[in-house]
Amino acid sequence: MNLTELISLEDRYQLLTYKKFPLDVVRGKGKYVYDSEGKEYLDLYGGHAVVSIGHCHPKLVKAIQDQAEKLIFYSNAVYSPIRAELSKLLVEVAPKGIGAVFFSNSGAEANETALKIARKFTGREEIISMENSFHGRTVGSLSVTGAKKYRDQVRPLLDCKFVPFGDLESVRNSISERTAAVMVEAIQSLAGVYMAKQGYYQGLQKLCEEKGALLIFDEVQTMPGRTGAMFACNNWEVTPDLITTAKGIAGGIPMGVTFVKEEIAKTITYGEQGSTFGGGQIACAASKATLEVIQEEKLVENARSVGEYALKIISEVPKVKEVRGLGLLIGVETDLPGGEVQKKLLSKGILVGTSDHPKTIRLLPPLIIERTDIDRFTNELRKIL
Ligand SMILES: Cc1ncc(COP(=O)(O)O)c(C=O)c1O
Known part of the structure; x- marks a missing residue:
């Protein structure tokens, strides 16, 4: 052809x-x-x-092949050694304070999970997100996507307040006791690669702490390793309450991960979130091999x-x-x-x-x-x- x-x-x-x-x-x-x-x-x-x-790294190919010969998939209804090993590794490389992970299959799902957790944990609804941001195509993640051209075709969406990226004053003026979370891409990539000034990210963390809101970092593009730190938030010495990743985390096999701070993780119980394919064995084997190659x-x-x-x-x-x-x-x-x-x-x-x-x-x-x-x-x- x-x-x-x-x-x-x-x-x-x-x-x-x-x-x-x-x-x-x-x-x-x-x-x-x-x-x-x-x-x-x-x-x-x-x-x-x-x-x-890189494409078809021999260690990644072998990990996928070996896992495929043992077990391609079994659901979260059972325990799985490769899932256990990967979860431990992810929490070990995460910023101090992160206590657990939730596996899904894409960046949008990882963000949906973070938004759900934030709303339930705080008992609040309102989200503050950034103008020109991109967080995915599902209704929840689209609702917090600031780039208008993706949002405007699908109405109504969930309520979200948008403020200019990099402007701490706007967040200060918008955040309140009604805010469940402030959501930010570590670096606004699709917008044209924009990074905020030194102090901004720490400032967001402080404002969230003052108002009892959670800070969500979308690191779908930046973790693992892309910015020259395992997590982009390491560059600014911030530990967000929730961090999401997907894209490069399993070297090309679909996987989304939501990292959750210890004290929030402790409040989450059976049935609150789920995903059939999340944490599947092939994806976990691929992710573990990817992280090991990144380290080695x-x-x-x-x-x-x-x-x-x-x-x-x-x-x-x-x-x-x-x-x-x-x-x-x-x-x-x-x-x-x-x-x-x-x-x-x-x-x-x-x-x-x-x-x-x-x-x-x-x-x-x-x-x-x-x-x-x-x-x-x-x-x-x-x-x-
Ligand atoms: C920053 C960011 N968040 C979320 C997403 C959505 O990820 P996915 O396409 O895996 O749902 C993307 C995708 O480009 C992204 O760049």
Whole structure:
């Protein structure tokens, strides 16, 4: 089947909800993916921040194969050694104070879980979230998504107050004894990669403590390791009450995780939350292998040092207006439409993402990339601009 035939086949039978690269990816190895004609692409998009340890890492492949031979799935109605081992590992790497995890299958579900827990724990309804944020497509997570274009098609949603991201005063003016939680993306990625100033995140924690509201960090893109710290909140020495992750946590196998502070975890009892597939054995084996590779190959440190290098050298390219981000979550704003830059890079064998900012492209690569990959990207970008 050639690419034209493939496009018409897939588009005929699938809802047309995704704008796709004109590309078929059939194989991946490390930081590269390959199309059906064998053309190689440097993957600086990481399948949207999912391929955290690179494509088909041998240890991840083996963990999935070994687990598949033993047991592919059994539900949360029974105990499971691999689920137990992963839960322990996750709580051990989490910020101090986190006591337990809940497994689901996606970022949206991890966020739904966090919102439910916050509302039940506080007995309050109101959520404060940030303008231009993105938290997922289910009704609950969409309700706290500040980016209007995703929300406006589906009304009514749950009540949520939106305040400008990075502006502590607005939160101070909005938060009250009615607030169940303040929800924030550690770094606003889809918006165009925006990070708040030093002091903001600690300020949010303090305001939440004063009003008895919970602080929820959406780390769906940032944990594990992407910002050069295992959790982005480590960068600001904040321990949120609830932290969510998904994307890269199992190296490409679906998994969502909601991390819950000890004192909140203790209040949660049988039947309050559930997910058939959450904590399935293949996903747990994949996640455990992913975290072990991240630790053994020092990928958090790599994300930090390659990320620092990238911020510096990309910002030296003439016509780059701004480079934003932390570690290997990077937004590059130029004076050209993001889609145009993306298309030109694709023709040079480099995959990058776009964003909701019309002139910002995003790099969300596997955490294994090296400085030479950034050099290659930067040289091509320079020529394009
Ligand atoms: C910050 C953030 N939160 C939540 C989500 C939703 O995750 P999922 O698509 O796995 O439901 C995303 C997805 O892009 C995200 O970037």
